[in-house]
Ligand SMILES: Nc1ncnc2c1ncn2[C@@H]1O[C@H](COP(=O)(O)OP(=O)(O)OP(=O)(O)O)[C@@H](O)[C@H]1O
């Protein structure tokens with residue numbers, strides 16, 4: 001299937017953006033881009049190293065630059081970092097260049113997924129001084145309205161398999 005606009009997957013860490021993007025890309029034979037990976041490739045550093053060097057503000061600057069670059073490219077399935085919706089300039093790029101699907105999940109579900117996959121926690125530096133569980137709860141609550149207002153569709157992933165979520169995204173955007 002030929003996609004004519006980007007499909008952006010937004011949502012908190014561990015909601016399945018990268019996993020679902022891979023499924024959609026396979027189903028539609030469309031390119032899939034992971035914004036966190038683009039940032040790491042361009043910087044030639046891991047996200048953890050970028051945070052260690054310049055903190056969250058350096059990471060957010062690199063994230064905004066990477067988003068502008070991929071948004072200008074060929075129509076793709078683009079999985080975003082969990083905080084890509086924080087900056088207004090990013091939200092404008094998303095709204096004007098693609099369809100935005102928010103993958104949501106409860107804090108319990110996210111904790112379970114992140115704890116089950118130790119590499120996820122390792123690849124994502126802490127953004128607060130809170131415990132992992134408290135950080136997830138706090139940021140989910142703080143970001144809720146931004147995720148909501150930055151989305152054309154919301155898909156609740158709690159208790160669903162990656163294949164089920166991918167099928168719901170396809171249904172939501174009207175391409176099965
Ligand atoms: N629906 C699901 N059911 C069970 N496990 C899932 C589901 N979606 C994702 N996972 C698991 O949760 C972990 C995180 O998934 P994934 O990397 O796709 O999330 P993400 O939203 O891209 O996270 P990040 O923002 O950290 O990049 C992986 O171990 C993945 O296998």
Ligand SMILES: O=C(O)C1=C[C@@H](O)[C@@H](O)[C@H](O)C1
Nearest residue numbers: 013036047081082083124125
């Ligand atoms: O939730 C966040 O702010 C982040 C999520 C990850 O995808 C990475 O983009 C980075 O670790 C920041």
Ligand SMILES: [Mg+2]
Nearest residue numbers: 017018036079
């Ligand atoms: Mg991801």
